[in-house]
Structure formats: C-alpha cells, structure tokens
Amino acid sequence: MRNLSKYFVCLLGAFVLLLTSPVAFGDTLKVCASCPYTSVKQAVSLAKAGDVVLVDGGVYQEAGIEITQPIRLIGQNNPVIDGNNSGQIITVSSDNVTVQGFTLQNVATSYTRDDAAIRVRQQNNIRILSNTILKTYYGIYLQYSEGIVIKDNVVKGENVGKTESSLGNAIHIYKTDDVQIIGNEVQGHRDGIYLETVKNSTVERNVSHQNSRYGLHFMFSDGNAYTHNTFRRNGxxxxxxxxxxxxxxxxxxxxxxxxxxxxxxxxxxxxxxxxxxxxxxxxxxxxxxxxxxxxxxxxxxxxxxxxxxxxxxxxxxxxxxxxxxxxxxxxxxxxxxxxxxxxxxxxxxxxxxxxxxxxxxxxxxxxxSLYAMLVERVPPSVMLMRSFMVDLLDNMERVLPSIIxxxxxxxxxxxxxxxxxxxxxxxxxxxxxxxxxxxxx
Amino acid sequence: MLHKNTLYTLSLLFLLIGAAGCSVEPKPVPYGEANCTHCQMTVSDNRYGAELVNDKGKPFYFDAAECLASYVLEHPEISDKAAYLLVTDFTQPSTLIEADKAHFLQSTELPSPMGMFLTAVADEARAKEMQEKYGGRLLTWEGAKQAVRNNEKPE
Amino acid sequence: MSKTYGKLQVLRGVSVELTKGKVISIIGPNGAGKTTMSKCILGMVLPDSGDIKFKGESVLNRHAYRSQIGYMPQIGRYPENMKIRQVIEMVRDIRKNAPIDDELIGLYRLEEMYDKRMGALSGGTKQKVSAALAFLFDPQVLILDEPTAGLDPFAAEILKGKILKEKKKGKLVLITSHVMSEVEEVADEVLCLVDGAIMFYETIADIKNQTQETRLSRAVAKMMNGGTAL
Amino acid sequence: MNKLIKYVLYDIVRNKIIVAYTLFLLLLSIGLFQLGGSADKGLLSLLNLVLLTVPLISIVFATTHFYNSYEFMELLVSQPIRRSRIFMSEYLGVALSLSAAFLVGVGAPVLFFAPSTTGLFLVVTGVLITFVFVALAFLASVITRDKAKGIGIALLLWFYFALIYDGLVLLILYAFSDYPLEQTTLALTALNPVDLGRVMVLLHLDVSAMMGYTGALYKSIFGSLWGIGIALAVMLLWVIVPLLSSKRIFQKRDL
Known part of the structure; x- marks a missing residue:
C-alpha cells in the first residue's frame, strides 16, 4: 500500500515537472529585440503544440495575436503588448493554452465586437496567470469553454467620465464550466466579474472595486462558490x-x-x-x-x-x-x-x-419598523427621517404592532x-x- | 402691506411647485441613480432604459424594455391606466419614445440588459436597416410583450 | 378723538385744547378714560379716529415729539434685573443731548440706591424712580398718572413742590388723580371725564364759583351730579 | 438700536433661566458625545435633541419674556423712540442671548468633539431655529394681551411644528402615494422650519446616501451651493415673515 502511494507521488511529481519546465515538453521560442523572433505574433504563429513562447521585457506594438496550438505564452521581465486600440490583442483558439506574465494594454471600445485583451472561445483547459491588463474594452472574455484558471491578474479600466455602454467587463465569462477565478484585482470596468451560465466554479480572494456597475454579477450560474472576495465602492x-x-x-x-x-x-x-x-x-x-x-x-x-x-x-x-x-x-x-x-x-x-x-x-x-415600511411604500417620506414624530410612531408600533x-x-x-x-x-x-x-x- | 405680499408670493410659489409635481408627463430616466422597478437592477444603460408614467404622473423606471413588458403583464391594474409607456430609441440614447409606436428588433447581436435581446427603434426604416445588418426579427410592442410572456429568446 | 377697546367705548369724541403754563388735572370715575387719554397723547394707545396735535403737528405715528414729554406711569414696572443706575443711564442714552434736571434724584436720594436691582425695590421707591425719570430731561409737558398713589407723604410733598416749580417755568402738567385735596393743591384747571366724554373743563375757581362750594371735592361731586348738591 | 439691545441683554443675561439653559445644553452635548462613540453618532443624537428642545425653550422663554417686559416697553414707548426700534431691540436681545446660550452649550462641544461641516451645519441650524422660534414667540405674544393665552399659543405652535406637522405630512404622503411626491415633499419640508433644519443637517451626515433614489435627489438639491443658499433663504423667510408681521401688529396695537 505504502509503495503504491510512493509510486503515485513520484508519478505526480514527474507530471508537475513536465508541466512546469519548458524544455521538458517542446521547443522554446524566444521573443525580444535581439532574439530570433522580434514579434510575438510571429513566434506564436510558428509555435507547435507543446512549445513555449518566451517573451522578454519590452514594448510590443501588436494586436490580433491568435493562438491556434496548445502552447504556453510566457512573459519574462514584464513585457508589454500594446494593442494600439486596433482590435483584440490575444485570441485563444486552442485547448491547453497558458498566457502568463504580460501587460496587455489599449483595446478600444467596439460596440458590436466585444473586443478584449484575451479572448477565449470554445476551448478547454486554459490558464491566464499574473497578467496586467490596462485600458481595454473587455479584459478577459471567455465563451463556451471549460476548465479555466484565471489567477493573480490585475485588470484596470478607465471608467471615469464614460457611459456604461462604452465599457466592457473586466472578467466576462459566458456559458463556461469549471472556472477558477482566484486572486485577481479588477477595477474601472462595467462589471468587475461577470458570469452568465457558468457552473461548478470558484471565485476566490478577488478584489473588485470602483467598477461602474457591479463588482460581481452572475446569472444562471448554479453550483458556484464565492469566498474571501472583497467588493468595494462599485457603482x-x-x-x-x-x-x-x-x-x-x-x-x-x-x-x-x-x-x-x-x-x-x-x-x-x-x-x-x-x-x-x-x-x-x-x-x-x-x-x-x-x-x-x-x-x-x-x-x-x-x-x-x-x-x-x-x-x-x-x-x-x-x-x-x-x-x-x-x-x-x-x-x-x-x-x-x-x-x-x-x-x-x-x-x-x-x-x-x-x-x-x-x-x-x-x-x-x-x-x-413602521417607518421603514412607510419609506418602502412612499420613498419621499425619507425626508422625515429622525423626526420626533417618526420615533414616536415606531415606538408605538413596536408595542402594539398592527401594520408591521x-x-x-x-x-x-x-x-x-x-x-x-x-x-x-x-x-x-x-x-x-x-x-x-x-x-x- | 409688505408681509401680505410676501405671503402671497410664497403661497403662489408653493402652488407652482405643487403643480409642477402633479403634471402628468414623462420624466428623463435618472441613469445610474434609480433601480429598475421590475428587476431591481440599476438603470444605467442609456440605450435601453424604459419608463411607465401612471395616471397620477408618478414615474416608474426600468432598465430594459423587457422589464417594462414584464411589469405591464404582471400589473395590469397600473399599466391599463398608465399615462405613458416609454422605451428608449436605441439609435438616440436617452431619448424616450412611446412603446406603442416603437419597432423592436430581437437579435442575438444586440444583447439588451435583461437577456431578451430587445432593442427599440423609433424609425421603421432604421429598424429594417438594422435588421439587415444584425439579423433577427422585428416586433411591435404587442409582439414584444408576447415574446416576454412566452420567454421567446433568439438562439 | 375716539377709542374703543373691543365693545367698550372708552373715549367718545373728546376734543380739548391744553395750553402751557398750567397744571391740568384730569379727573373722573374709574374707567372714565383718564389713563387712556394720557396714553393716547403719549402714543401708547392709538385712537380709532381723531387726531392729537402737539405744537400744531399731528403726533400719530411719530415719536420725536415725545422728547418734549415726561411721563410717570401709574405703576412703573421695570426689567427686574436692571439696576436703577442702568435704567437712568438707558433713558439718558435714548434722550441724548437733552438738558438734565436731576433735582428729584437728589431729593429722593436715589443715588444711594443706584446699584439696587429694580426687582428688589419697593413700590414706593419704584414710583420715586418713575417720578425722577419723568422730570429728568426738563420736558415741556409732564404727564403724571396718579403720581402720589404709591408715595409716602413726604415724597409726595417733594413731588408736589416740584410740579409747582415746573409750572412756574411755563410748562404744561397733566395729572390724573382721584385725590381732590391734591388736585386742589397743585392744579389750575380740572378736566372731568365721564364715560369717555368731557363733562366739564373749568378752572378750579370757576368750579367753586358755580357750585358755591369751598371744598373742591364737594364742588366736583356737585358738578357731576348735574349741579345739585348731594 | 444697539444701545437698547444692550439694556435688554443686561436684563436677560442675568436671567437664571438662560444660565440654566446654557448648562443644560452643555451637559447634554458633552454627554451625548461621550456616550455616542463616534462624532457622527454624537451629532445625530444631538440633532434630535436640539430640534426638540431648542424650539421649545426658545418659544416659551421668548413669550414669557415678552409679557414680562410689557411695562418696560411701556416705559420705552413714552420715550422718543420708534416702536419698531423697541420691538426689534427686544427681539434681537432675546434671540441673541438664546443663540449665545446655544453657541456655548452646543457650539463649543461640537467644535471640540466634532469639528466638521456637519457640525457647522448643526450649529448654524440651531441658531437659525432659535431666531425662527423667537420670532414665532413674538407673533404669539402680540396676538393676544393675555399672558396665559400667549404662552398657550406658543406651546401650540411648538407642538405643531415639532410633532403634528410631521404626522400630517406622513398622512398626506401615505394617502397620495400614487402621485409623484418628490417636489411636494420638498415644498412640505420648507413649510416647517424644524424639518428644514433637520434635513439640512441630515443630508450632510453620511446617512444621507442611504436614503435611496429620493434621498440622493434631495442630497443633490441640498448639497449644491444653490440648494444650501435656498434652504438658508427659506429659513430666513421663516424669521422675517413672522417677525415683520408681529412688528406690524405691535406698531398698531395699544399697550
């Protein structure tokens, strides 16, 4: 029995090693000013399944990066991908993809396209980790997917002076199951975290603040857990x-x-x-x-x-x-x-x-209190709050309840x-x- | 005579205020400050707000045409007597138009706040144009109410 | 002039001209309108109709003419917490630049009591203060309402002396009083009011002549009874 | 004018009731701030008491004082002074001394425990309410010569503004709940100085935002400089209208 469990631990360890070390799975495609690849888009388009695209620090003016293979796109020394307001930055069109360690910025409002910094459509097992997303329409947008981890990201929009219709959500998830949203900080969007028809998921340790509408908004999302989150000063x-x-x-x-x-x-x-x-x-x-x-x-x-x-x-x-x-x-x-x-x-x-x-x-x-019910029925009666008459009525009603x-x-x-x-x-x-x-x- | 005049002016002032409060007319939707009468969500998207003004002039605000429709269906005692049923013209945000005269486009491409994909447009030609662009179907107010009653969503 | 209080008509068409250099005593039964008449002159009571002229000018709704009048009320009541000194100072403040005649203050030894609160004073002392205030500014006209009522005989004597002295200076003094001996002592003329109307307005000598009485009280009583003796 | 006020003040300041009133307010304020915990809570409790006691004491004290000063005013009327001056001096004398008592009794503790704009509003409101109710007291006093009647009228006025009025408003609001009442309520508030004062302070406390849409509407109205200006102007009207009316009556009546 003991041997068996030892063996199991070993196997698990090996599996973890496989997942984490870049050399263990496939090739590493390096991107930087003096690297073989100078464009993220280029490296991503050439990467094969299991490859790692390793992007070094610097600013990359790119948009429309489409990931079609199960690869890991990893930023080192905080690279910045600036979308220059010319559409979506990263589109994930493959299962088993990781996007980690980037700053993604500048995606313009598009009323009918719902452009996002990272968009995932109909894919499974996607990991979006430790990214900083600034000034985008939508931040992270997922539809019809499964097995998602969104962890330690910061999504910051600029909603001051904007109408709600020109703002997207920071993390927007639609018809997706088994999602883990952990330790993110989202602010300045329409909704901080938006879940529609999302099942069996966890929302944990996130901070959602100063969004125009809701810090968290979910509908038709059964069986989810929301723990240790902070929702502060949302519209x-x-x-x-x-x-x-x-x-x-x-x-x-x-x-x-x-x-x-x-x-x-x-x-x-x-x-x-x-x-x-x-x-x-x-x-x-x-x-x-x-x-x-x-x-x-x-x-x-x-x-x-x-x-x-x-x-x-x-x-x-x-x-x-x-x-x-x-x-x-x-x-x-x-x-x-x-x-x-x-x-x-x-x-x-x-x-x-x-x-x-x-x-x-x-x-x-x-x-x-009687007065609370009155205010519920006739909102303008708040004007009489804390008046002597109201206190008197409340006390009388508490002793002899007839309306409450x-x-x-x-x-x-x-x-x-x-x-x-x-x-x-x-x-x-x-x-x-x-x-x-x-x-x- | 001074104080008599003052009193007179004052009472006139209050009468005016009272009269202003009592006139039955649509009021602008206070986006971001009111909750939808039907679903309690904040009324905030100024392309979709709706309003019911009762026979006494009291306004009720809604975040979407579908919420207005649901409310009208659930509270016939209020809506039958309502002075105004208003929806927002999608092409002119914050502009209220009468629901009876509006054209409703139900299209998956235009998600409205409460999930019925109903978008109101004042001008019929504009509505047809939009239908060509986004697909979906065009409804009258009666049709829209019907769709809400039967929960007919485009898929 | 006329005056009604509610249903009660207090003054009915009283018309009289009073000239200076005389002491005129206003007499009459209780409620005849004596005090009302003097209050009208002072502007404390406003007549319903008619006019009051002082030196040829109407006094209705005016106030400056009152600097020429000294008034001693029947019962002078004052703010309880004020001292005599303050009351006198206050009135002086109000009547700036008026000549000062503080003879009565001296005679009544009010200075010794300057720091007493008005509320602590006896009725008589208050009357002394009232009298002193009435004469303080050497006014042309003096209106004294039952001046000796609350005073001790000694103080009353001082007051009578003062009244006669002022008369000699050519002032007009109006006294309302019930005490006929007193009236006889100081007054030149008697104005008798009954039920708000003037019954007679004669000099004392004339009254005595008409009624053949030597005592004024009897004479007046006779006059009021329509000229027949009691 | 100021000379006369000086003498009226001389008289009132030494009045034991004023001293007691000052001490009462002082103890109350300090007690509430100590008990309340937070400054805001203290201000709230203080507001309730201020709006109940200040009008009551102001109106009763001023009415009593007016009747007690009758002979004094008689004395002054026989002097060469305008009646209006006598009346205004009496008014200012009473109002200023009550305000001074309020400033010492409530203003000083507020300054010490809760120095904020809300505190300032509470103090300003208290002073204005004092002026309003002294004016109402004078109106009650000139209406009738009978002291007992006058004090009765004054008490009724207080009872009306502090209690009955709000009950009536509640009744109206409830009966007409199908109507849009926002503006009407605003007008109704302006028709009662106590309500106006309460709302002015409440809307500057944090609790205001909780009053929902209507509360926010009123806050936006009262919160703007314009709104504060108008509220203060209405408050001043509440001083001026009864004061001028009573002055007019006083000038035309017999003493």
Missing part, C-alpha cells in the same frame, strides 16, 4: 440572479454607497448559503427578491442604510447568528406576509432584558454581539435550544 454593488446552490462565504461588501446601490442584490437565488460575510456601509446591505431557502449565518451588518430589504416574495430564508450594528434600518419589507426565520441574531437596537442571564433576550425583537408584519421577529435575540470565531461553545449551546431545525450543509 451598484454585487448582483446575483436566477441561480441555485450558491455558496458565498467570507466576502466583504463595503462602501457601495449611492442612490441605487446595494451591497448584494439577490434575485431568485435559491438553496444557497451566505456565511461569514461582512456588509459594511452600503446603502442597502442585501436586497432580496424571490429568493428562497437561503441560510444566512455569522454575517456582520454594520452601518448600512438598510441592512436587509426582504421582499415578501422571499420565503423560507433563515437568519441566524448575524450581527446588526449601526444600521439606519435593520430590516425593511414591502408587505405583511412573512415566512422567514430570524433567530439568535444580535441587534444593537434591541432594548429588551435578559432576566435568566442565558445571553438571550426574554422578549422578542421586531427588526422592521406580525411574524417577522427574532424571538430569541442575543444580548451580546457575536464574535464569530470565538463563540463556538455558545453557538453549540444555541443550536441545541433552537426552535426551528437547523439546516446543515
């Missing part, structure tokens, strides 16, 4: 729609602060988990519509305008062990019907007491803010005493 925040079985964990949604902004828009997202995320200083932390069977746990909602806007079309959603602090409105909704569960959350606006000292408040907390949804309440609010990492024991205990069954995933 409208993050929008995810028409998808089931999503895992969103340890993400930070912050400073999405504007008239029509939200941290996260959930539209028809079902059977998904949202754990350990931070929603900080967003106009609306989460806006939820027609989303069901979602599990929210260990999230922090800090200083948002509305922490959660929970429309009545959402049912069977569970909110547990979340912290709500410093939000102007904790929960807002548009109607009386409510079929969602709130339990064991911490609400800084809770004014109840805990006589039996078990850390759980003895009276329920109603996170929806009766069953939208946290019957067991926590007295102390949850420290998500250090309260394990406490949380274990809560789990045993919970009223609704815990759904484990």
């Amino acid at each position: 409208a925040g993050v929008a995810v729609m028409y998808t089931t079985n999503v895992r969103m964990e340890h993400n930070t949604f912050e400073d999405n602060w504007g008239a029509a902004s939200y941290g996260l828009l959930l539209k028809e997202i079902n059977n998904s988990v949202i754990y350990n995320n931070v929603f900080r200083r967003n106009t609306t932390g989460i806006h939820m519509e027609s989303s069901s069977r979602l599990d929210f746990r260990h999230n922090d909602f800090e200083r948002n305008g509305w922490a959660i806007k929970l429309m009545t079309t959402c049912i069977d959603d569970t909110f547990r062990l979340n912290n709500f602090t410093g939000n102007s409105f904790d929960i807002s909704t548009n109607g009386n019907a409510q079929h969602n569960y709130f339990e064991h959350n911490y609400w800084d606006k809770y004014t109840g007491y805990d006589l039996d000292k078990d850390g759980i408040g003895d009276v329920p907390y109603r996170p929806v 949804p009766q069953n939208l309440m946290d019957e067991r609010p926590l007295m102390k803010k949850i420290d998500h990492d250090n309260n394990r024991e406490f949380v274990q205990n809560l789990r045993q005493t919970a009223s609704a069954p815990w759904r484990e995933r």
